[in-house]
Amino acid sequence: MLKAVVSTQSTGVTVFGFPSNSAEFVLQHFSQFGKITKYEKPSLGNWLHLMFESKIQARKAISRNGSILNRDVMIGVVPCTDQRIKSSGDNLNSSVIHTPKRSARPHEVAQDVTLLPQKDEGVLYRMVGYILGW
DSSP states (O other): OHHHHHHTTSSEEEEESSOGGGHHHHHHHHGGGSOEEEEEOOSSOSEEEEEESSHHHHHHHHTTTTOEETTTEEOEEEEOOOHHHHTOTTOSOTTTEEOOOOOSSOOOOOOOGGGSOOOOOOHHHHHHHHHHTO
């Protein structure tokens, strides 16, 4: 029990359960919870280790455990238990740990269009759009 309390005080989280080709999308999704200072993506794995700037940001990310992305992928988010990541500082190989670039423009992700959320084109939506001039 004490171990779980201590591990939630870290700024590191592990996100898993997504298709490996969606790692950039997942990284972009979790950047909305705070500044990601570094991350690790294994070359063949379907998980990411993320380090946030603060503990509060990490807790926001952990609160997304069990959430569904793109209507078809349930992800898990847990405190990072990899001691190499948590205590690495800048000693890790720079080809593995990256600092994501922030820009004013949204990050474009090369993704299969069928996995992206689709706009609802129901009759009511079209009527409201007609009335409001969308």
